[in-house]
Amino acid sequence: MSMSSHMGSMASSIVAFVLVLLLPKYLANNNNIGSTSVLNSDVDLLEFPLNLEFLETEFFLYGALGYGLDRVAPHLTKGGPPPVGATKANLDNITADIITQFGFQEVGHLRAIQHTVKGFPRPLLNLSSSVFAGVIKDAFGREITPPFDPYRNSLNFLIASYLVPYVGLTGYVGTNPNLNKPTSRSLLAGLLGVESGQDAVIRALLYERKEMTVEPYNITVAEFTERISELRNRLGRTDVTDEGLVVPIDLGAEGKVSGNVLSANQDSLSYGRTPAEILRIVYGNGNEGVAGGFFPKGANGRIARSYLVSRTAVQMNEAILRRSFLLFLFASLYNFWKYFLVGFAA
Numbered sequence: 001m002s003m004s005s006h007m008g009s010m011a012s013s014i015v016a017f018v019l020v021l022l023l024p025k026y027l028a029n030n031n032n033i034g035s036t037s038v039l040n041s042d043v044d045l046l047e048f049p050l051n052l053e054f055l056e057t058e059f060f061l062y063g064a065l066g067y068g069l070d071r072v073a074p075h076l077t078k079g080g081p082p083p084v085g086a087t088k089a090n091l092d093n094i095t096a097d098i099i100t101q102f103g104f105q106e107v108g109h110l111r112a113i114q115h116t117v118k119g120f121p122r123p124l125l126n127l128s129s130s131v132f133a134g135v136i137k138d139a140f141g142r143e144i145t146p147p148f149d150p151y152r153n154s155l156n157f158l159i160a161s162y163l164v165p166y167v168g169l170t171g172y173v174g175t176n177p178n179l180n181k182p183t184s185r186s187l188l189a190g191l192l193g194v195e196s197g198q199d200a201v202i203r204a205l206l207y208e209r210k211e212m213t214v215e216p217y218n219i220t221v222a223e224f225t226e227r228i229s230e231l232r233n234r235l236g237r238t239d240v241t242d243e244g245l246v247v248p249i250d251l252g253a254e255g256k257v258s259g260n261v262l263s264a265n266q267d268s269l270s271y272g273r274t275p276a277e278i279l280r281i282v283y284g285n286g287n288e289g290v291a292g293g294f295f296p297k298g299a300n301g302r303i304a305r306s307y308l309v310s311r312t313a314v315q316m317n318e319a320i321l322r323r324s325f326l327l328f329l330f331a332s333l334y335n336f337w338k339y340f341l342v343g344f345a346a
């Protein structure tokens with residue numbers, strides 16, 4: 001009897017040990033499922049950009065008018081929380097005029113996407129000046145004092161705007177080849193056209209002032225754009241997909257000019273980015289699995305959530321591993337104790 005129970009506990013400890021060995025492999029395989037096959041439907045791909053469109057809508061509307069979607073078109077928020085930290089910027093007339101137009105254009109984009117796909121509630125957005133200051137700090141790799149404030153004046157607001165539609169634009173370029181239906185591609189082409197137009201206007205306004213220093217820093221507009229573009233390349237973990245207003249001549253059009261009013265590749269075609277690359281940038285941390293930056297609770301929709309969910313899964317897996325290790329330890333101790341007792345008794 002003592003022999004068979006001894007064998008029994010021996011067996012249970014072996015089972016636990018094998019479980020510990022096998023689990024990591026099983027869990028690793030499990031983790032891969034989420035992000036590929038299921039998520040490439042037109043619906044998911046068209047819903048994903050809503051995140052950036054919400055960001056642009058709120059930033060432009062608040063910057064120009066001092067209020068946002070909750071006042072302009074509350075139904076489009078689908079009940080998502082109001083943005084944090086957005087405020088009216090101190091803009092000159094022409095900038096306020098242009099940014100107002102951009103803000104209302106973004107409202108149209110939200111409506112068009114939500115007509116085509118179901119969409120999701122507005123994610124929590126953090127548009128506090130300190131979030132922008134954090135991006136600029138990361139871009140320069142050091143504190144600049146006072147911290148960068150996008151709402152301070154027109155030039156600062158344009159530099160902050162340099163952060164936004166361009167990321168959307170590269171997302172649309174990256175998404176296009178993965179869409180199946182003509183209606184999806186037609187919507188995307190319409191969105192891409194206006195996003196790149198907005199980016200071009202912002203870049204042109206900054207290009208005129210590229211030699212100006214951004215007060216009160218002794219840093220030119222051109223250098224700001226270079227640093228921001230480099231940061232986006234770094235965070236996205238890609239080769240060059242982003243270029244400042246002045247580039248080494250080999251990156252300019254046909255390798256002939258260093259002026260770079262538009263960012264484009266060797267054939268002067270727009271760069272594309274994947275959703276993961278975009279999330280790494282807008283979360284500000286280079287990791288699509290960790291919410292942060294402009295999206296303190298993460299972006300919404302199946303694509304963005306799948307990255308966050310798989311992180312939760314990793315945490316759960318770690319908990320399971322810990323538990324099975326404890327089980328193994330317990331079984332071993334029990335086994336040892338029984339063996340010792342039986343041996344002692346005998």
Ligand SMILES: *[C@@H]1O[C@H](CO)[C@@H](O)[C@H](O)[C@H]1NC(C)=O
Pocket residue numbers: 093
């Ligand atoms: C800016 O707009 C305001 C109000 O529309 C107007 O009173 C003011 O004269 C304008 N300023 C300039 C410099 O155009």
Ligand SMILES: *[C@@H]1O[C@H](CO)[C@@H](O)[C@H](O)[C@H]1NC(C)=O
Pocket residue numbers: 084085126128130131134296
């Ligand atoms: C917004 O960002 C700032 C700066 O990182 C942070 O201090 C603040 O807690 C954030 N707010 C929310 C609601 O996440």
Ligand SMILES: *[C@@H]1O[C@H](CO)[C@@H](O)[C@H](O)[C@H]1NC(C)=O
Pocket residue numbers: 218
């Ligand atoms: C500003 O920067 C330029 C170039 O880096 C430098 O020559 C100049 O002395 C600086 N001016 C001040 C006031 O720091």
